Amino acid sequence: MKLNNDYEVNARTIYIENAYHEHFRTKINDIDGIFFSTKSAIQLLDDACLDDCADYRSRRRAVKEGVGIHQKIPIPVIPIEKVYAVPTHSPNHDDNVWFFAEYYLYCKPLGKEKAEIFFNNGSSLIVSVSAYTIERQIERAGRCILRFSPINHLGFWLNKPSHIR
DSSP, X not given: OEEOTTOOOOTTEEEEEEOOOSSOSEEEEETTEEEEESSOHXXXXXXXXXXXXXXXXXXXXXXXHHHOOOSSOOEEEEGGGTEEEXXXXXXXXXXXXXXXXXXXXXXEEXXXXXXXXXXXXXXXXXXXXXXXXXXXXXXXXXXXXXHHSOHHHHHHHHTOXXXXX
C-alpha cells in the first residue's frame, strides 16, 4: 500500500476505485503497484485531462456531443497515449470503478449483477454490474476511441505496411 497524493493517471493506470477508507478516497491499480490517494477518481481524471489541455467536464461534453453517448460516458483522458477511462456505473455512484480500455481483456459473469473483469497484465477485478453492462461499456469506449484517437494511431491499423499484413 502506497500513499501517493501526487499520483497522475497515465498510460500505466489499470483502474481506479473507491478506497472505502477513513483517510483515502481512491485506490489506484497501476502497472507499478497499488496506490492510494485522498483525491476522488474524478479529481484524478480531471488533473490528467488538464495536463492534456482540457478538463474532465469538457471531455465528457465532447463525448456526449461528438459520439452521442449520454450515460456512463467513457472519458478520453490522454487520447495521444490511448488512455480512455471507462466507468462501470454513473461517475458519482459509490460502486463506480473507472477501468482503462487499453488493459481490458475480457469479462466473466458472476451472477445477474456481478462480473469479473480480466486485464491484460494478469490482474482482475470483481464489479457490481453485469457482464452485459461491461461489454456495452467496452463498445461505448470503442466508439469513443474511434472518434478521438489521433489519426496516426488509426492510420497504422487501416494502412498496415505490406510486410505486416
